Amino acid sequence: MAIPQAGMSSRALHSPSPPHQSKRDVRRSRMAERLAAMSANFAANTQQHYRAQLNAVQVDMNLILRADPYAGLPLDDEVRGLVEDMGGLGAGIGGDAEKDYWALAGKKYSAFARG
Secondary structure, three states, X not given: OOOOOOOOOHHHHOOOOOOOOOHHHHHHHHHHHHHHHHHHXXXXXXXXXXXXXXXXXXXXXXXXXXXXXXXXXXXXOXXXXXXXXXXOOOOXXXXXXXXXXXXXXXXXXXXXXXX
16 A cells, blocks of 8 residues: 655545546447447347348238238238238247347338338
8 A cells, every 4th residue: 555645635545536427428438338239249149130130021021922902902001910920930039139020020011001
C-alpha cells in the first residue's frame, strides 16, 4: 500500500473513478453491446437462421399456390392460422431462428391476399 505523501489526499491514492458518461454515451454503449450479442448469436446459429428463412419462403410459396383467386370468395387473410395449418416449423428450428421464421412466414402471402 502506498504511503500518503504530504499534500496528497486519501482519494488520490485510490484508483480514479470512471469518467461520467452522458446519457448518449450510455445508450450508445448499450446498443453496441446488444448488436455484438445479436451478431454473436447469429454467427453461432447461422444454419438455423437460414433454414428458418428458407422455411418461411417455402410456406409463402405454398400458400400462394394453394390460393384460388378466381373462386369469387375473398382470400383468407388470417396468415398465422394458415401457416400453423401447413405444419408450422420444420424440424430442428428453435430459439431466435424461430422468431425469424414467424417474422417472415406469410408476409408475401398477406400482401398477395390484399391485392
